[in-house]
Amino acid sequence: MLPERQAKVEQLIRIMDHEGPGGAYEQEYCICRSKDSTRFMIGCDNCEEWYHGDCIGVTQKDAELIKHFYCASCREQDASLEIKYKHKKSSSKEKHSFHKHSSDREFRSREDSNSKKKSSRRCGECTACHRTEDCARCDYCKDMKKFGGPNKIRQKCRLRQCLNFGLNMTSKRSEKPECTLTTETESIRTEYYSGAHDDDDDDDYMDMDDDPEYGSENIEKSPKGKRGRKKSLSDSGSAKKKYKKRGRKHSPDKKTKKAKENASELKRKRFEVEDIREIENDEPQQCFGPGCIEPARPNSKYCSDACGLKLAKSRIYELLPPKIQQWQSSPCVTEENNKKMLEKIRREQLECRQKLAELDLKHQELDGTIERAKHVSIAPEQDEKDNEDDLELSLYCVTCGAELNQKGALRHMEKCFSKFEAQTSFGSIYKTRIEGNSMFCDYYNTQQKVYCKRLKVLCPEHTKEPKVGPEEVCGCPLVIHVFKETGEVCRAPKKKCNKHYCWEKLRRAEIDLERVRQWLKLDDLFEQERNIRVSMANRVGVLGLMLHQTVDHDPMNPIRPPTME
DNA sequence: TATAACGATTTT
């Protein structure tokens, strides 16, 4: 030991003898008894007193190598006390007795030698602390190598994270100093320090003190004036930990803030953990089955399927009768709507039927007209003359686009259309099934196995135009003003009549198209009727009764079934 | 601001 150092130690001892470590006044430290806490300091692991590094000849560097530091006074009183160094570097480094150690953690480890935990984050009492096995399900567990994880997160199982860490453990502070960590407010920390005798189970805490700014501030503010373990003005110095070096820039304020954030985060995490716990909680619950006292199966409310069905049944017995009563007493709006709809549909169906009948009648009329026309004799007049009037009109075939003269236009277009139309097919795999004689072609194509769906009268593909004899008369009823029949018929030879070419066919097609429309409408109405009947049937069933209800929210204006227009 | 990442320390 260097002479000067020894002198200082002696000085220290003298002072100690007089005042003793416990007798220190507020905020007085070290052998010099000054209140200065802005320089690097090291704390005795026995008496808890703090010493200025320069007063006792310990540099920050030295301190970094010390695991356990005991002041001269303590060592004198207890010969077994020996400054301990960290294994690696300490061996090579100087051995002088006063070195301070760096890591508070280490302090703690020694101090808590009785308590095995590494962490100040354990209260040791909560269920999480008592837990010995990892849940293997939380994100932290999944990260662990033993659960096949990448070991990147490296955190303790969530279910094992202390429940009291970060929450108000203040009451327990004295007994469980570690917990104080959680509340990071300065006052608490200070308090904690003041209770220094509690020995240091709280090591981790100290780490914080390592932060120079932090530590000094705490101490200065501390009402009781005890001290933090070490402090130093210079950032780099006191901290042996890299963290500190890295984190240097924080101002004390910042730190406090951060501490609070940490606490809130911890709180939040705790809730998450509680969720997991809840899930995990497999205490059996009693079966919900009526009268059943068995425990429910896991993840079920019931001990068996039978119990579940039993409960459902009893519920039906309980709920159904009033439902039925309600159903009978108050009409369901939708039900009324459906009834109206059905009526409307039936009316429309009737209309369709009537129209179809009318159309059939028209067919018969047409047949009669044609029949009558056959008995008319050909008029010998020459119609060639009037052709010339309209010669100027040029027409184009709508099908092939060829230019036509008025005379043969109708004939050409009809034939041209038939030619093209015959080249395509309109098929369905179903034969038409409607009452009466079908107006559809329904020619069966054996190769494609489809029925032709053209109107019979308009199907050039499967129906040939009837041959017209030279003596046949046209017979088309003549009209004036387009629609008014005169009672006369065209008496031109059918073969030559260009005005009324295929008039029977077109008239028949017209009627048939209307029939098709009526049938389609009828089909649609049948579909609607079926749907309504199905929904009505469902509504009256047990299930419907249980599920369906009309609620009258406004008793002053009761719901009225809408009237059909 | 929350989360992921990771060197470091502590425990086994």
Next chain:
DNA sequence: AAAATCGTTATA
């Protein structure tokens, strides 16, 4: 020496 996990920084 390996596993556990802390405390801090980096990153999203």
